[in-house]
Amino acid sequence: MTTPHYRGRFAPSPTGYLHLGSLLTAVGSFLHARHHQGEWLVRIEDLDTPRNVQGASVAILDTLTQLGMSWDKEVWYQSQRVAHYETALEALTAQQLTYPCACPRRLTAGQIYSGYCCLHPPAPQSAQAIRLKVPAKNFSLTDEIQGFYSQNLAEQVGDFVLKRRDGIIAYQLAVVVDDAAQGITHVVRGADLLDNTPRQCYLQQLFAFPTPHYAHLPMIVDSQGLKLSKQNHAPAVNPQPAVPLILQALTLLGQSPPDFLKNSDLNHCWEWAIANWDSCKVPVLHQLSADIS
Ligand SMILES: [Zn+2]
Known part of the structure; x- marks a missing residue:
């Protein structure tokens, strides 16, 4: 390419x-x-x-x-x-960068996820989301219009969802896979x-x-x-x-x-x-x- x-x-x-x-x-x-x-x-x-x-x-x-x-x-x-996103997700899982999460959405929506299911792995069941572990590290970019922007992923975002409990691949993963596959510059x-961009920058680094x-x-x-x-x-x-x-x-x-x-x-x-x-x-x-x- x-x-x-x-x-x-x-x-x-x-x-x-x-x-x-x-x-x-x-x-x-x-x-x-x-x-x-x-x-x-x-x-x-x-x-x-x-x-x-x-x-x-x-x-x-x-x-x-x-x-x-x-x-x-x-x-x-x-x-x-979808098959391309699943392959990308499997690559992260193979590196032990992901974990299943069984927390109900009403307990996690709009909050920085505590990482509960990383420490307490849920018993296998059908409705589980897949989360990505994030480092306590700043991810920054210089946006052409908005200027410098930085986020500490662990402190400000938390381990985020790559695949929802309803089986749908999350936006963050799909957009990163597709921007790369299409050679978007x-x-x-x-x-x-x-405020989603530092998450995407982290995924770009992992891949x-x-x-x-x-x-x-x-x-x-x-x-x-x-x-x-x-x-x-x-x-x-x-x-x-x-x-x-x-x-x-x-x-x-x-x-x-x-x-x-x-x-x-x-x-x-x-x-x-x-x-x-x-x-x-x-x-x-x-x-x-x-x-x-
Ligand atoms: Zn959980």
């Missing part, structure tokens, strides 16, 4: 249609890639099957197409790659994932995968400060007409598109945006309020 100078990706979950928040991530990752003459791939992160919405993958890809955002190579679906995504360059874009919140999501009924973006929507995304990303673009066609809009993309102008915020009506 040859690594290109730049290969980025947009990796939506089909838990709903594209809303303004996920559109911003699509536009930001697309422009960052194209400005650097890079490739831009699309990966559908559809492992969390209970949350998938029927038809959402097709609708997301159709919206991107209508907006003039064309991707390179075939779209990957994580649901078709640049990850541009929402700032809600910044001897390269760590990509990271840029975390601000998240859009509604007037109550809630992240836009299907759960809080963020409206799906309407891709027609495309130009005003792209201009809105550019403005939110701090790119100050000139007025004359309002009267131009979609191709000219993208030409301007690709040529003038400047990640230094993206607001250094985790949250950005936007009128989403």
